[in-house]
Every structure is written in C-alpha cells, then in structure tokens.
Amino acid sequence: MNSTKTKSFEVLTKDLACKIDTIINNFGSNSTRLVGILLDIQDIIPKQYIPREVATYVSEKMNIPLSKVYDVISFYGALCDIPRADYVIQLCDSVVCKVTGNSFLQDTITTLLGIKENESTSDGKYWIESTPCFGACDISPAMRINGKVYGHLTTSESVKAVLDKYNEGSVMV
Amino acid sequence: MTKTVSFITENFDKYDPNSIDSYLNINGFTAVRKAITTLSSGEIINIAKSATIKGRGGAAYDTGRKWGQAAAVQGDNKVVICNADEGEPCTFKDRSILSKDPFRLIEGMIIAGYTVGAQNGYIYLREEYRHLKSLIKNAIKETMEKGFLGKNILGTNFSFHIHLHSGAGAYVCGEGSTLIESIEGKSGRPRIKPPYIKECGLFQLPTLVNNVETLAAVTAFIQNGTDDYIKYGTKLSPGTKIISLAGNVNKPGTYEIPFGITLREIIYDIGGGVVDNNKLKLCQLGGASGTIGSDSILDTPYTYEDLEKVGLIVGSGGILVVDDRTRVIDFVKSIQDFFIHESCGKCTPCREGNRQIAKIIDRFVQGTSGVNDLDTAERFANIMKNCSFCGLGETAQNVLLSAIKIFPDEFKRLEAVGK
Numbered sequence: 001m002n003s004t005k006t007k008s009f010e011v012l013t014k015d016l017a018c019k020i021d022t023i024i025n026n027f028g029s030n031s032t033r034l035v036g037i038l039l040d041i042q043d044i045i046p047k048q049y050i051p052r053e054v055a056t057y058v059s060e061k062m063n064i065p066l067s068k069v070y071d072v073i074s075f076y077g078a079l080c081d082i083p084r085a086d087y088v089i090q091l092c093d094s095v096v097c098k099v100t101g102n103s104f105l106q107d108t109i110t111t112l113l114g115i116k117e118n119e120s121t122s123d124g125k126y127w128i129e130s131t132p133c134f135g136a137c138d139i140s141p142a143m144r145i146n147g148k149v150y151g152h153l154t155t156s157e158s159v160k161a162v163l164d165k166y167n168e169g170s171v172m173v
Numbered sequence: 174m175t176k177t178v179s180f181i182t183e184n185f186d187k188y189d190p191n192s193i194d195s196y197l198n199i200n201g202f203t204a205v206r207k208a209i210t211t212l213s214s215g216e217i218i219n220i221a222k223s224a225t226i227k228g229r230g231g232a233a234y235d236t237g238r239k240w241g242q243a244a245a246v247q248g249d250n251k252v253v254i255c256n257a258d259e260g261e262p263c264t265f266k267d268r269s270i271l272s273k274d275p276f277r278l279i280e281g282m283i284i285a286g287y288t289v290g291a292q293n294g295y296i297y298l299r300e301e302y303r304h305l306k307s308l309i310k311n312a313i314k315e316t317m318e319k320g321f322l323g324k325n326i327l328g329t330n331f332s333f334h335i336h337l338h339s340g341a342g343a344y345v346c347g348e349g350s351t352l353i354e355s356i357e358g359k360s361g362r363p364r365i366k367p368p369y370i371k372e373c374g375l376f377q378l379p380t381l382v383n384n385v386e387t388l389a390a391v392t393a394f395i396q397n398g399t400d401d402y403i404k405y406g407t408k409l410s411p412g413t414k415i416i417s418l419a420g421n422v423n424k425p426g427t428y429e430i431p432f433g434i435t436l437r438e439i440i441y442d443i444g445g446g447v448v449d450n451n452k453l454k455l456c457q458l459g460g461a462s463g464t465i466g467s468d469s470i471l472d473t474p475y476t477y478e479d480l481e482k483v484g485l486i487v488g489s490g491g492i493l494v495v496d497d498r499t500r501v502i503d504f505v506k507s508i509q510d511f512f513i514h515e516s517c518g519k520c521t522p523c524r525e526g527n528r529q530i531a532k533i534i535d536r537f538v539q540g541t542s543g544v545n546d547l548d549t550a551e552r553f554a555n556i557m558k559n560c561s562f563c564g565l566g567e568t569a570q571n572v573l574l575s576a577i578k579i580f581p582d583e584f585k586r587l588e589a590v591g592k
Binding site: 030031032033034035036038039068071072074075076077078079093094095096098099100131132133134135136137138139140144147148149 | 304
C-alpha cells in the first residue's frame, strides 16, 4: 500500500462514488462478494488500481474493516493498490512461455515502449508487468493487454503489430 | 490414423456455445432430463463408479466415491462447486471445455446437485479466464429460461441455482478449502482439516467440489452410457483423458486421448514431434506441481499405474515438452520462482522453504554453489513435502526432487563450478 502516491490523485469523485454504489448494490452489498466487487471497481478506475480513498469508501459502505479490504487487495495478483496505466500489459513468465522463448518478447516490448517491468510510460498509456501462467500455453509465448490474450509472439513484427492496434486506437477496451 | 478420440469432447465445435437452442439441437439436456426424471441418486453414483473416473483437477480421487460420500452427509442445504480455477502452468483443457461446451458443464453441475441433494452450485472461474465470463453467464441465464435451472426443474421437487464467482489471480485457490475462502470474500488461505469440506465447506454447508472436466464427463456418461467410455484405456485406467500439450512441440493444444497410448505417441504422433527436430530433454506431467522425466520414459503408457511406476503423475493432464535448448537448472528455477510467487505464506515450511531453496537454486544457476548446497536443498524439499499445510507446499518441490534424481550429473557439474 502506498498512501502518499494514491492520496494526491483525489479520484473519488461524486460520479465515481455513484458507480461504486451501483457495483456494490449489484452484488447485493454482500460481504462474501468482496473479491468480485473490488475487481469490478478496479475496472472502472483510471489507471486500473484501487486507491486508498476508494478502499476506505468500500470498507465504510459495506461495513467491513479496512484491514480486511486490504487483506484481499494485497493478497490477490489481479488487484493492485498503485496506479498503473490505461493499458496494462501482462507478460507471461510461466515455465511454458519461458521454454518457448518469452525473453525475446520481454526484451522487444520493453525496448519498444522504453520502460521496464512495473513501470508506466510517461504519457500514462502503458504499464508492463509479468504474471504467472494465464492458460494460453498453446499459443505461447503470450501476453495480455487489459485482459485480452495475444499469442505466438516470437518475432518483433508480431509484437509491433499488436502494439500498433493500441497506438492507433483501433482497440477499444 | 488419428490417435485422439472424442467422448467427453464430442460436442466441441458441433454447436454455438452462445445458444442453448443450438445445444438442444444436438440432444442437449437429455442427460439432465434422464437423470432427474428417471434415475435415483444411488443409480447415478453407480454410473460414476462403473466408469471408475478419477477427479480431473489433479488429485485423482474416485468421483463415484466422492459423490457417494457427499450424498450420505446429512443436511437439507448443500453446495456443489465447480472448480474452474485452472491454475497449473501448462494446463488449459478446462478453458477448452468452458469455451466450447459450457452447457455440458452446466448439465454436470445440475446432475451433481441432484445426486448429492444440493440446492446451489457455484462456478469459481479464474480471473485469467475473464474473457469467458459473459459466455458462461449467458449459458446459465439461458438454461434458467428453458427451465433446466431454478425452482422445480422439469416439474420435479428438485430446485437448483448456479452462481458465477470470479477468482482474482491466486494459484493456491485451486485447493478446495482455499477456493471456498475466496468465494466467501476472503484472501485465499487453506483451512485446517478436519472438518472436511464435504461436511463443513462453503458457508459451513456440506460441499462437493469437482473439476470442470469431471463434471463434463459425468454428463457424457449419463447421456451415452459408460460402455463407449470404458472400451478405451486399460483395466486400471479405463476411459479417456483430456490433455493439454504444450512447450517445444509442433502442435500444442487440447486433445482427448484414450488411456494407454504412450507418451511417444502423444508427443510425436499427436503433437507432431519436437520443434525443429530438436532432441527432447525432459517432459513435465501434471503442471508445475508435477514431476519430470527424461526421454527414457517416452515408451511409458499414459495411465495412472504406468506413470506411477516411473515417478510421474497424470495430475491435471498437462504435458510440457522441453527440448535440449533449456538447461535443467533453469527449468527448475522457473518453477521455483512460480511457487515463491504463489505460496500463500500461511505455513512456515512452504513460505520459508521455498525462499531458502530459491536461494540455493540461484547459486546453482550462477555457478556459485557450495559443497553442501544440493544436500541442503534436498533436505528442505523433503521437509516441505512432509510438513506443509496444503497440497501447494507438499508438491512444490516435486520438480527439484525429481530433477536431482533423474539428472544428477547436471547438478554435480554445476556444483563443481562453485568449488
């Protein structure tokens, strides 16, 4: 948790609070649905993370201790408490992608974007992180961009072709 | 001649998974209709027993027996969970079932609910498969609209509902009690047993947890009978298995195979051989928690009993082929990094054992290992295997232990470098 980083953003606008209320209500305000609620909330927050003020809001709204909310956020790999980017690029670093040559994919994408793992581009558009197996071993080496899977990324042309779709804005997520 | 078969996967690409009408056109829901209007709970359990199908998530527990125990537990309110948290690296066969035949899975859950006396079913779908969420949601909705889910299904006293829950990226949630913690909205850490989840599971209710493939298979048994299934395979491993073949192989993918064909047939005939005609270095069966074998096991038949003889497992059905461009130690390191990331941290043997073993493996990779490092790693690995709280810690060192046994020279050579 990085409170200094998240506080300065002041993301919890009235509009966002309203949307969060809708998500919580869709799950029947049920504390057993906390994991799903946080995932859905993260999806609608710019830079794809759960800011501290949002975690606090959820905790008060649902009457769950803040420590429990953070137990869930910090435990699960799909939930993040620091701002990422518009597009989160997840590179699979599982053993299958490793033996089929994912180091080439890692090198190519970090060179093309000029950032390292767990960094975002200066315009806030892309973020790179590595992730355990997401079950695309049949098309490895693979990556996900905002959850969408791309595979067979063994040449720089194939990697560029995927990124171009996002640069041109032809993919709307 | 093709060596693959189609029994559990017979519906793949035969209908539009977005449409129940399309599924009904290929005799969809005849299994549910047959089960709840003509069969008793005991008869269904006997059908599962006659197929001698073992749990397909990896633990290989006899399904008929599991259902029998679940049905015998007292309680008016029970739960069926479909474990779709397919997290083992090199395993994606459940993804194929979920995306190509979601209705067969739903039928399996309804039949399971009817058999054990449950009113609610939960599908726990891993976050990584979120792209399948709308497909499954739609399948549940359409099944409800056609009256195969909901109150008094087909005019009987049996009522059943299915709920879809999403995981959030945690391998350990594939373990039954951990998955239950996650569905209850908590972080995923395993529960102590007893009480067993069959008696006290989700929301303290008697709970039956089955893998996607197991549930789909039961639907096929009810619909087609088990004769066409047990004609495949061997005496001790009858039937078929859906495998996920990947790695340095020409035709990676999901295949349904009869038990009893050899690993050579799987890798070379079905999988088209190793890429660029490279030499096969090793293969790993059953995902990251499975053991590895060298090319000497290629002629071993793929059955529970034959694989066990050479120290391998069927597990989740993952078959990872690795050619000689990868060093054994780098392979072991990759698996070790995975388990460090995925250990939940609840118990000391797994949390600390993984960390300490990783340090030693890193020394081997860098060529700076000391004289006792291999013995120490092996000792720690055995402690983890015997003392960890759940299956994750118990199996995390299968790779290291089998690698030391099968490729002792690779470690000895690296050990010498550090001296």
